Amino acid sequence: MRRRLINSTLAVVLVVIAVFGISLVIVETRTIESSAEESVKSEAVRLVSIVDSRLISAERVESGVLREQITPDRYARIDIPGRPPIEIGTRPGGGVIAATEKGEQGETVRVEESRATVSRELGRTLLVILAVALLAVVAAVFLAVRQANRLTAPLTDLAETAERLGSGDPRPRHRRYGVPELDRVADVLDNSAERIARMLTAERRLAADASHQLRTPLTALSMRLEEITLTDDPGTAKEEAAIALAQVERLTDVVQRLLTNSRDPKAGSAVTFDLDEVVKQQIEEWRPTTRSEGRAIVHSGKPGLRAVGTPGAVSQVLATLIENSLMHGDGTVALRTRVTGNQAVVEVTDEGPGVPPDLGARVFERTVSGRNSTGLGLAVARDLAEADGGRLELLQGNPPVFALFLSRESDGHAQG
Incomplete structure (x- = not known):
């Protein structure tokens, strides 16, 4: 493209120089020839006037007197009736420019100039025109190369940007080139880079959240299946199988919620549900784990609370808090x-050392963890709580007290 721009610019400049140069040569040729003819004629008129005045005053008319009255490179012939012709200068050969004038005393004056003089003058003019044309061509080459570089360099840069986007590097470059059309392309590429970066971030976050949210139900389901394989009591096996089916339903709910959030993050599925049922379910699911670690899990507080939210999401939040207590507490x-105001609250605590003071304000940030964990659990739990209008807070650092706040069903709605 660079060579094409240079060639097209030079072609335009050469055409313009050729058109105007030829026209200028024609005009200058005619001007020089006309000027030479006017000069010769003017000299003939002046010379015949001098001869007339000398003849009237009876002065001598000879070549020595008249030689100083004409240009040295011209030839003059004066014919006076009854006298021999007077010649001044050397008569030129070849083509000449001549002018003849007749005086009042019957004399005739003829002045001639060689066309070679006009040709020399025309040659000098052509050399000047050619020099100017050559200078214009050099300037055009310089400007064409500069303009081609100005246009092709941004295009090359934009191509590299597009290639980087295609290779998975979505960082916008924010470069502008002073050319509106190219700047518009740069704007589009930068906007595309930002959108791709947001999409990649969302996909990575979805993958991390999915792996974390699916891990807890799968772990609980694995424990229930192990309980079934280890028992010989049909009643116990039946009870564990029912709990395992509940875990499968919860796992299905988690997957469905992840798919829904990936399509439309603003879409909610909040309903009114029995908070005691969700808390009881979590205690039943985690009791084998706490028992195997020599610990206990208990429930207390106000019974019969009904809250507004997504039961699966609330279960996932409580599971994360319980798992966090088992891991770190x-x-x-x-x-x-x-109950506090119009909100139902579920607090999860343990007897461990709690959250270090330096992590208290950042405990819900992603990748922030007090031990060798992913740091995603509490961040995902807070996102789940806020998705349906609730919130998750750390009320106390030592011993740790995490509280899940949910909107509570109004009395009027409960009665209806």
């Missing part, structure tokens, strides 16, 4: 339900 894991 110590002693009994306690769940307590209470």
Whole structure:
């Protein structure tokens, strides 16, 4: 493209120089020839006037007197009746420019100039025109190369940007080139880069959240299946199988919620549900794990609370808090339900050392963890709580008290 731009610019410049150069040569040729003819004629008129005045005053008319009255490179012949002709200068050969004038005393004056003089003058003019044309061509080459570089360099840069986007590097470059059309392309590429970056971030976040949210139900389901394989009591096996089916339903709910959020993050599925049922379900699911670690899980507080939210999401939040207590805490894991204003609250605490003071304000940030964990659990739990209008807070650092706040069903709605 660079060579094409240079060639097209030079072609335009050469055409313009050729058109105007030829026209200028024609005009200058005619001007020089006309000027030479006018000069010769003017000299003939002046010379015949001098001869007339000398003849009238009876002065001598000879070549020595008249030689100084004509240009040295011209030839003049004066014919006076009854006298021999007077010649001044050397008569030119070849083509000449001549002018003849007749005086009042009957004399005739003829002045001639060689066309070679006009040709020399025309040659000098052509050399000047050619020099100007050559200078214009050099300037055009310089400008064409500069303009081609100005246009092709941004295009090359934009091509590299597009290639980087295609190779998975969505960082916008924010470069502009001073050319509106190219700047518009750069704007589009930068906007595309930002959209791709947001999409990749969302996909990575979805993958991380999915792996974390699916891990807890799968772990619980695995424990129930192990309980079934280890028992010989049909009643116990039946009870564990029912719990395992509940875990499968919960796992299905988690997958469905992840798919829904990936299509439309604003879509909610909040309903009114029995908070005691969700808390009881979590205690039943985690009791084997706490028992195997020599710990206990208990529930206390106000019974019969009904909250507004997504039961599966609330279960996932409570599971994360319980798992967090088992991983980082110590002693009994306690769940307590209470009411504050128009909100139902579920508190999860244990007897461990709690959250370090330096992590208290950042405990819900992604990748922030007090031990060698992913740091996603509490961040995902807070997102789940906020998705249906609730919130998750750390009320106390030592011992740790995490509280899940949910909108509570109004009395009027409950009665209806």
